[in-house]
Amino acid sequence: MNFLENSGKALTNMGTFGAYLTAGYDGKFNPMTIGWGQIGISQGKSVFAVMVRQSRYTKELLDKNPVFTVSVPFDTSHKTSLAFCGSKSGRDYDKIKECKLETVPSKEIDVPGISGCMVYECRVIYKTEMSKEETFPECNEKWYKNGDYHTVYTGEILNYKEN
Numbered sequence: 001m002n003f004l005e006n007s008g009k010a011l012t013n014m015g016t017f018g019a020y021l022t023a024g025y026d027g028k029f030n031p032m033t034i035g036w037g038q039i040g041i042s043q044g045k046s047v048f049a050v051m052v053r054q055s056r057y058t059k060e061l062l063d064k065n066p067v068f069t070v071s072v073p074f075d076t077s078h079k080t081s082l083a084f085c086g087s088k089s090g091r092d093y094d095k096i097k098e099c100k101l102e103t104v105p106s107k108e109i110d111v112p113g114i115s116g117c118m119v120y121e122c123r124v125i126y127k128t129e130m131s132k133e134e135t136f137p138e139c140n141e142k143w144y145k146n147g148d149y150h151t152v153y154t155g156e157i158l159n160y161k162e163n
């Protein structure tokens, strides 16, 4: 299925329920809840850009193995798991095990998606470190008072599927 057909629904659901950003390597994977992201076109490719704060374990994982999946639930059934994955760190918990999440192997990358979701398989094509200097004052004030800026990882969408 063409990913664009469902991108509106995916963005709406991500903004409403949250979604799993899964990263990792060597068979160990960590889902983190995200609520912000962009689907679009860049450098002639279909892309999914995710925003990860410097403090996240997920940032360490993405910097080691720059591929990820975004898994967007169809409905509210993932509410409890998304709350856990959005408040606990993979440094302290095996979140897949704790939430009893079922993973689905990806076709194009070595990081799986999450069952019961729209799954985007992505490979990072560039990353952008946000900084105080390049961010508008009102945004610095609202979102980055503690200096924990986002890195934007723009991933080429290599495969899209619904599980």
Ligand SMILES: Cc1cc2nc3c(=O)[nH]c(=O)nc-3n(C[C@H](O)[C@H](O)[C@H](O)COP(=O)(O)O)c2cc1C
Pocket (backbone or CB within 6 Å): 017, 018, 030, 031, 032, 033, 034, 035, 036, 037, 051, 052, 053, 055, 056, 057, 058, 059, 082, 083, 085, 086, 087, 088, 089, 090, 091
């Ligand atoms: C609804 C929701 C949306 C979130 N969106 C983001 C996001 O877009 N980027 C981010 O860095 N953290 C976001 N977070 C916070 C992380 O999910 C949270 O800090 C998580 O525990 C980090 O996990 P990690 O240390 O295993 O990477 C969100 C949390 C919730 C509950």
